[in-house]
Amino acid sequence: MPQGEVTSGRRGKARSSRSVPSLQGLTEMAARERAYHDLRYRILTGRLAPGTTLLETELAALLALSRTPVREAVIKLEEEGLVEVRPRHGVTVKALSLQDFANILDVFSALEIRAFELSAERGLSPEQARLLDRMVEDMETATANGDIARWSDLDDEFHSEVVALCGNQRLQTALNAFWAQQYRARMMILPLRPLPEDSNAEHRAVLEALKLGDRALTRERHSAHRDRADKQQLALLRRSLGSSGLA
Amino acid sequence: MPQGEVTSGRRGKARSSRSVPSLQGLTEMAARERAYHDLRYRILTGRLAPGTTLLETELAALLALSRTPVREAVIKLEEEGLVEVRPRHGVTVKALSLQDFANILDVFSALEIRAFELSAERGLSPEQARLLDRMVEDMETATANGDIARWSDLDDEFHSEVVALCGNQRLQTALNAFWAQQYRARMMILPLRPLPEDSNAEHRAVLEALKLGDRALTRERHSAHRDRADKQQLALLRRSLGSSGLA
DNA sequence: TCCCGCGCCAATGTATACATAAGCCGACCG
DNA sequence: CGGTCGGCTTATGTATACATTGGCGCGGGA
Structure with a gap:
């Protein structure tokens, strides 16, 4: 921490x-x-x-x-x-087994979804909305350029930025701890990732819900985003290593 | 931890x-x-x-x-x-301010709901189902006897038991940490609690969903349970102390 | 040849010693 | 009389010393 x-x-x-x-x-x-x-x-x-x-x-x-x-x-x-x-x-x-990684993602997602919900409830200021808009655009640009590494960084920043708006310091702290754990595996599969078209669309949808200040909608959309993204990551990991520990 | x-x-x-x-x-x-x-x-x-x-x-x-x-x-x-x-x-x-306590409950609930979801997904063995049934009954008995302290202990055990079934050790560990923090405030308001009729009904409903192995239903019901219970606890806390730190 | 038990060694857990630097108080100056 | 600077005290942070205990290997016996 x-x-x-x-x-x-x-x-x-x-x-x-x-x-x-x-x-x-x-x-x-x-x-x-x-x-x-x-x-x-x-x-x-x-x-x-x-x-x-x-x-x-x-x-x-x-x-x-x-x-x-x-x-x-x-x-x-x-x-x-x-x-x-x-x-x-x-x-x-x-060493993280596939099972460990799944467990980590489960906790991480549960926390992040809650953080997004809270941020939605608190509402975005115009500047915040603009900032997030720009980030989403940048991600789309990165995707267009096929620059996955940059996209991944921006993705992290986007999620992190929304989480920072949630107003719950303990939640942020807990998220940071689990973030560190998923980071290792994330880096491993980076080169394997397909172009994140889905994620970009989902980000837009989530951001829309956030702007509306609609907690339930935000939960629903971000939850869907995480579920899909988590499953994808696990699948890539499974492919990239048998199922043993990972380097 | x-x-x-x-x-x-x-x-x-x-x-x-x-x-x-x-x-x-x-x-x-x-x-x-x-x-x-x-x-x-x-x-x-x-x-x-x-x-x-x-x-x-x-x-x-x-x-x-x-x-x-x-x-x-x-x-x-x-x-x-x-x-x-x-x-x-x-x-x-x-010292926990009301705000701190709200933050803690937020994290705790997010994690616990996820744990319940996972438990539902894994399904209950007949013995587990029976054990949880008995716990719910015991809680109802305690309520009938007006024994709030006992009810509270059982409530803890019930939640803890379901969490133990989720199969995610990290999730359990994180929950334990946050559990400790909410415990202090819980104990403070114990004597103020009304008879937990609502909680008993909700427990039954959640257990029903768990037995069905219905993840979405479990999430919905447990989420509702936590929301209501958390709000109630916060209200009691607010009443019991202005809004300052608490002993 | 394999298994059991004893003994040595070394890694950890705990205690203590030491250096550093921050807070506090007093004194001196304005 | 008030403010500020400086020195002392002491709590912490780090290093080291010491005791304990558990692991592991070797030797002896079956």
Whole structure:
């Protein structure tokens, strides 16, 4: 659970709340934070492959820290479900089975749908509506250009932006934790994805419902979107690996 | 996030997964676990009132431990949203505003509804159906006897039992975390609750849908149940305290 | 050759020591 | 008299030291 960037500004903008990329200020960070972000980054990007097992000592050496902050970081990662700690055997990067991934998507979708509902209920300001409109357009452009990676980023941003409007900080926090877990698998199947024509249409429909402030309609449409998208992702994953753990 | 009791048996029975009461084996437990459970217990039961602030040193003294395991426990409690750590000011038991409570219920309900859906999809075995039937009957008996406390316990068990059938461990874990948070407020308003005639009828309806294995129907009915129950709880809370933090 | 049991080693869990830096109070200056 | 600057105190964050316990391998016996 990554807490808010620096100090106050909880509710505020916090544009790109989902944080994998780049680890900008990796240095000059508190040791525990550094360990947490660094390890999380390595896991999400696959630099620490699932199944990898390291001793606390090794992790500490790897990060040039003592065991104390590393342990604390590991506790957080364990709560997030990214690693498993087996008392005499070190910490292992969890491998996600297809079943695990399905479970994660289930939780993630349930939460995200609720977040969308709440956002609909609160209503969009004109600027928010415009911003989201632009995002949908950008996604369509990316699709037209066949730029799936860019589309995927925008998709993330779109969902994340709507979630940010829901006004429930706890919901956002929970979503972030589960988002991290699905991210790994998402990246795996990226190149396999077909052009997301369906998603684009669904996004438009959902955004329409959001603009109307119609909670029930938003739920219905976003629910449909997630169901289809989740099923598609699972199918791709199943294809891309037998059904074993994934790298 | 309390991990599974001892070792394996993840999927298994795990009857009363929700654990506040009694702290049976408080002694002879690992220090970190002890600290975690002990503090959690004190917070949930109100022995550590919201707003209470203690230094790490004081907590350590309180539990007769060194700071290390206490810190680790505190990290977990912070992730769970039960305490707040302000670097030079100690750890504070979070006070729940009405808004916080509403947020918690929102997340909790979203997750629980999904869990019920999944359970419906998987279907109930005859024994499971019978067990749940008996629980509903017991609740009705408790209502008839005006024993609200017992009813509340059974209600918890009923929900928890259905959730346990959903087959998604991550979902269960997330639910447990949020369950802890709503528990505090639940206990506060217990004496104010009217006899839960509505809930009993709704339970029957939901159970009926579960037995049919009808996912959509289950979602609809349980969703209705949660909406009404949540609104009622919020109303009671609002009545019972202005709108400030709660003890 | 296979199985059982003992003993060593090392990884973790806990305690403690130490450095850092933030808050607070007092004093001094305007 | 009020405000601000500076130093002290102390809570935290990190490192390290220490004890425990469980795993694993080796040896002996069947």
